[in-house]
Amino acid sequence: LLFAMGLGTTITFASSHWLLAWMGLEINTLAILPLMCQSHHPRAVEATIKYFLTQATAAAMLLFASITNAWITGQWNLEFMSYSLPTTLVTVALALKIGLAPLHAWMPEVLQGLDLTTGLILSTWQKLAPFCLLLQINPSNTSLLLILGLASTLVGGWGGLNQNQLRKILAYSSIAHLGWMILVLQFFPSLTLLTLFMYFVMTFSLFISFKVNNSTTINSLSMSWSKTPIISSMVPFILLSLGGLPPLSGFMPKWLILQELTKQSLAPLATLAALSALLSLYFYLRISYAMTLTMSPNTLLNALPWRLPSNQHTLPLAITT
């Protein structure tokens, strides 16, 4: 199954023909579906079905857009998409696939239904293929991308404020970060890749930390100081890095994106995006309060083993750029 997922993404990476790209995306989707409903819990099955429906819609729209492009231009090559209708359709389809606002509604519920590892795969690996496609077509519709990006950062920030389920919080943080990535897509695509990569590293560490603590709500995180003190002391740094505080590494993509936006004279947009990052910072801060900065009064009756598997992921994050 994992092999099939890897195969799917790789096919999309290597493809220059739309049909092959679409096939890669479909293989990807189909391969992850059994992984998602492994636990046979009704919520997992429901999440699987929602995921399947949204991804299938997106893939169908993608196929439709590529056929339209082939009809108009007479070729199936990925790079040569010069007409606005297919390009816009492709952008919207890919936005649905990765969960950008306003096409984000499936993301929190789907992530909530999965266990932490599958959720990790969903939010990191699954984003690679659509991004590769987004980078190769040249989205010419500036305002569409900017609206998608800004809406995502705002929705990601506001939506996460009322949550105390960790997986939903991670879903909203994913939406917000994807928004940042899309903002800079047409100006400086390498920055998109940089943001994507930084986001992967930070989310990976976060998911693993949550998995070690075996916790899915904020309240259950409060005991982590006794289970794994080292992870407890590093997680605030990961969280603040996700929020984009200097001098942590998470500041770097935000800074460079803001620089690029101001160079393109999009200063009000830059300010709005920066301020919306504050919204998501609030719930990151809340998690770090629960985890590290307060100590819950319950004493631990059993001594859990000290497993420190992901220490090496947490350390690079706390270092300045």
Next chain:
Amino acid sequence: MLKILIPSMFMLLTTWTSPFKQLWSTILMYSFLVATLSLTWLAMPTDTGWFYINNYMAYDPLSSPLLVLTCWLLPLMIIASQNHLAVEPENRQRTYISLLISLQIFLILAFSATEMIMFYVMFEATLIPTLIIITRWGNQMERLNAGTYFLFYTLAGSLPLLVALLIYHSSMGSLSYLSLTSLPLTCSNLYADKLWWMACLLAFLVKMPLYGVHLWLPKAHVEAPIAGSMVLAAVLLKLGGYGMMRIMIILDPLTKELSYPFIILALWGVIMTGSICLRQTDLKSLIAYSSVSHMGLVAAGILIQTPWGFTGALILMIAHGLTSSALFCLANTNYERTHSRTIILARGLQMVLPLMATWWFLASLANLALPPLPNLMGEIMIITSLFNWSFYTLILTGLGTLITASYSLYMFLLTQRGPIPHHLILLEPSHTREHLLLALHLLPLLLLIAKPELVWGWTA
């Protein structure tokens, strides 16, 4: 410069590798050594002022007093924290000290930055250790709220600053302090430029704090442990003032008309917060509001943009840093004995702790700006330059001085004179450590009477 920065970084290593019994003494000696070495910065043989260490770090007569203040404050913070940390497990003590040291490193880098972006990054970086100190080691439940207010007020002000700096960079090509004087922004009346001006200043005004956006300060100061309060009052507020002074150079033509409401707000804040001080029941809150009051004067002095205004602002910043920190230490001595910040629960201390009353007396006199202390010098210079700008400010500043004097005296009389409350059965005698702490705070202040040119800034 590197003599100071590299040892500070290695102090972090020392914190984690010293044997536990010698931890505090080792760190104390180390930080005193660094602080003494930092005094060499005050010697300014050249006229131009800028001393370059490398391409990114330099100091000049504006930043060297603040740098020395930062370095001087670390041993004082360590002395002050020794008591309340003694009950904590070993690793937590080491973590606390590491946070204080990392804060100092960021502050040194911030004050010696030559690029505005580096200053910005370090300005934000100081938030993280302070946030951790306040929320982890604060004493009351409200500390989480205080941390949130602190972080979000400062960030909401400083994110527009980042965008503004990037805009300036994209149009001017460089953000180095050295070339800022030769690249002023041309005067224009576009609304967007006024927004840009506002964005540049907002971060520093929130940090100062200006009266309208000062809400984070009483919360943060009150909930922080003693070292947190000390560093907040003494140095972090001055980051705001320092940043404002640096960025005034490029804001020049617009400031003549746009700064008007902020000067008035600052002066009004002096009076308002002074009046609030007269009605406070919480000792630390009183000192916090007096900080807002003094920094309001500093803000007004900087916004006036005259040499006397800048000089007065710098002197007042240094003097206020030492005084405020001393007052917080005194409040902490009360807190450690009674575990309460309420003033009326710890009165009449002159009967019980007479030597401490001396320090209370000196600190209160410094707070109300008694001559010949540098506090007065700063205040008089700012008041004079404000009077030069407009006659009517004298009403506000005069009233402000009056109210400052009255609440400082009120604080002194309430804590020291009068009958001792009946419930105070057990008060420890003053530790030598506490006397040392206060002496080290007030001694530089008294010595500055003799040579104030050290902190005068550019005007010699």
